[in-house]
Amino acid sequence: MKLIVWNAAMRFRDKLGYLKSYQADILIIPECESPKKCGQTKLQVNQFLWFGEKVNKGIGIFTLNEHYKIELHPLYNKDFRYVIPLLVTGKRNFILFAVWSQNTKAKFESYIGQIYLALKYYDSLLKEPCVIAGDWNSNKNFDHIKRVGTHTDVVNLLKNKGIISIYHHYFNEEHGVESQHTHYFRKECARPFHIDYIFTSKDILSSLIQMEVGEHKDWIKLSDHMPLITDFDDMY
Incomplete structure (x- = not known):
């Protein structure tokens, strides 16, 4: 299974081709326009689920072949x-949480606060094999910002469930001191951050073959974000 996360910074209909060579099975694309805006048939994808309030900017989840099927979880x-739970069925079955955390009217619940509250709500789903992936807009270095839950709180919550960040496992780095960056503020090389993640249950993590930023x-x-590209062995 190949899975890619990439905040495409809108106009994904013009950018999908840049990912085609990776032959991914599943794409999670924050800042993606709606199927109506994209012209779904022109994208030549298998499935395209989209969640958003504005046609130009939501989150899209794609399957690019028939190896996997996605559908919205009934507990959404x-x-x-x-923070969208999806049922993934195919060569392996798991719960996929597609994430695009944002500012909210309740500032205390913004960004990582959204994720923290959502994971508390979806606690029962975290007991199943799962992947939690997307643009979190979060890093341990932001823990000083007052939220209902910090980045470290979320990392520890997931760790207690046996759910680990692929990047930090694969590259053997700690949160907050990442050597590779997933976002460049205003596209400036001098203003890098690591704010995009793929977390997985240990059983899925054990089948990881490769990760690339x-x-x-x-x-x-x-885009001002870099893609996270992962490859898993389907035989486990």
Whole structure:
């Protein structure tokens, strides 16, 4: 199974081709326009689920072949609009949480606060094999900002459930001191951050073959975010 997370910074209909060579099974694309805006048939994808309030900017979840099928989990709670549980069936079955955390009217519940509250709500689903992936807009270095839950709180909550960040496992780095960056503020190389993540249950993590973070020079003209590209062994 190949899974890619990439905040495409809108106009994904013009950017999908840059991911085609990776032959991914599943894409999670924050800042993606709606199927109506994209022209779904022109994208030549298998499935395209989309959640958003504005046609130009929501979160899209794609399957690019028939190896996997995605559908909205019946427990989805619109109060956590952009922490979206999906049922994934195919060569392996698991729960996929597609994430795009944002500012909210209740500042204390913004960004990582959204994720913290959503994961508390979806506690029962965390007992199943799962992947939690997307643009979190969060890092341990932001823990000083007052939220209902900090980045560290979320990392520890998931760790207690046996759910680990692939990046930190694969590259053997600690949260807050990442050597590779997933976001460049205003596309400036001098203002890097690591705010996009893929967390997985240990049983899925054990089948990880490779992880790659896109490089600034290759992707910055397309987006201020770099893609996270993962490859898992389907035989387990």
